[in-house]
Amino acid sequence: MTQHEAILALVSGKVQGVWFRASTQKVAQSLHLIGYAKNLPDGRVEVKACGDHDSIQQLIDYLHQGPELAEVSQVDLQHIDPFEASAFRTI
Template sequence: MNRQIRVCGKVQGVFFRKSTQQKALELGLKGWVKNEPDGTVLVEIEGDLHSILAMQSWLRLGPPQAEVEELEIITGEERNYEDFLILQ
């Protein structure tokens, strides 16, 4: 199962990518996270439904310094990622 999630709000410069990577690895998810030029954070995750739903719940809050306003969630095609990476 694959989800692409755009996280909107105060989500850059607050350790969002590193925290997202840690949570994804904890949940056994694969994929990546990166900052976007428009100030959002884009996350692509793959795994079982339970883990993806847990990650979506966590992304609604983010790390302590973040102020998440909205999640835009799209179901995508599985790409069979090997790990969870922070992209530049």
């Protein structure tokens, strides 16, 4: 059985209005992750995701870069209880 893990990431910088959420969704779907990405009122993007370790790590790597127009200045990352994932919708 594959071990799952889950993350909560708060991504700062120029991450709204640059297709960050849509591109994160596309990457996460290709990695078979569940979760969501949403804009926050303070200009950050919140990402929650759950899946296998390698896929989560690939998503984390992507969050530090983002799409071409993004300028990521910081990614605050927390590992959270993967059992919370049952409340996630597909990214």
